Amino acid sequence: MICETIIKTILLHFILHAVLTECHLKDLGEITKNWSNVLNNLEKRIIGGTNTTKYEHPFAVQFFNHGGLCGGSILTRKTMLTAAHCFDHNKNIAEMKIFSNPRFLFDLQSIIHEVWQFEIHQNYSKEMFFSNDIAIIIIHDYFEFGPQVQKVTIIDTDVWMNINNTFVAIGWGENKYGTGFKNNNFKKVDLYYVTRERCKTENRIDLSPEMFCLSGDGETDTCRGDSGGGVLWNGALVGIISHGRGCAQAPGIYVNVYYYRTWINETVKKIYKEFCDFHNHKALK
DSSP: OHHHHHHHHSOSSSOOOOOGGGGOOOOOOOOOSOGGGTTSOOOOOOBSOEEOOTTTSTTEEEEEETTEEEEEEEOSSSEEEEOGGGGTTOOOGGGEEEEESOSBTTOTTSEEEEEEEEEEOTTTTTSSTTTTOOEEEEESSOOOOBTTBOOOOBOOOSTTOOTTOEEEEEESOOSSTTSOOOSOBOEEEEEEEEOHHHHHHHHTSOOOTTEEEEEOTTTOBOOTTOTTOEEEETTEEEEEEEEOSSSSSSOEEEEETGGGHHHHHHHHHHHHHHHHHHHHHHHHO
């Protein structure tokens, strides 16, 4: 009944709140066995950006998956949003870690969380490569909210899709394509909206309905290691960093979070229920 109460109190909007202690759980995760490969790559680091801090963007987290680096955004005390393609090379939960409150890449003072489960969009890459590039992770413990750890505010309108608007993308990825990951600082970059027609032409690909594009005209961009991280407009989350043709070569392609407002809401409730059902079942044994 306790977990049912948690599910019922989840708000219909995306930024939901749950209290870990009501499910009486323990951290059951294993330590990743392949940290020597964490400097390998994944997909889309900020190029041409400036340093930022977790005080400015406290919802941002690092997601390490068997040698791959991605970003993510905190939804609730137990869940976070990221890109589906961050799981392409590995789906073994024992080899995944979430870092909250990191000042920079591989910050030993950051808080490490074990992944309990993840949910990839059911139609990921079915229509075309990278379509429905969205996923949600639930952790064993909980994110301890404070000045540098907070849930994100998700956009509640689509009026931001305008060529006159400027956006902020954040991440810890590569500063230049192919240079690899060092002790990179947390960075942000300003980008502007690009029409679908221009984006399709410059990337030489088609776009699925939930994709949108941003550009820095070859001077600024997101890059490898930024995937899954957030894109903001007026301080609210509008996008997830997804993919593109190289870095700073063509407009980057992003996932429209507003498009998935129902899916996010339903998936968070579903994954919470699975978590609570599992732990309540264990408690009855």
